[in-house]
Amino acid sequence: MSKKQAKSEESTDGAPARNKLLLYFAFGMAALGAAMLVVTTVLVFMPNFELQWETVLKIPHTYIALVGLILLTTGLILQRRITKPMDLKETEQLRSRLE
Secondary structure (H helix, E strand, O other), X not given: OOHHXXXXXXXXXXXXXXXXXXXXXXXXXXXXXXXXXXXXXXHHOOOOOXXXXXXXXXXXXXXXXXXXXXXXXXXXHHHHHHOOOOOHHHHHHHHHHHO
16 A cells, blocks of 8 residues: 555544534634624623614614524534544543543
8 A cells, every 4th residue: 555545544534634624614603603693792782772572673683693693503513513522532531631
């Protein structure tokens, strides 16, 4: 087996190394969604903003918050699907370092 084939087989073992661009996309999506939620939350709690049940669906803050929540959830789910779970041996090794 050539060095190039061995290197390609090693890189396909770990899912994050194989899908690094997709993982960065998931992180960016989650960060964008969290930022949208934080900004709309800060804007709603400002003292000069009056929020009533009748106007909740008429203001754009509601829709920005919904899109932010959807992006955050999608990004976190995508991150979880891409990264492979740690095996028990690695987890115990990291725990023993902390103690």
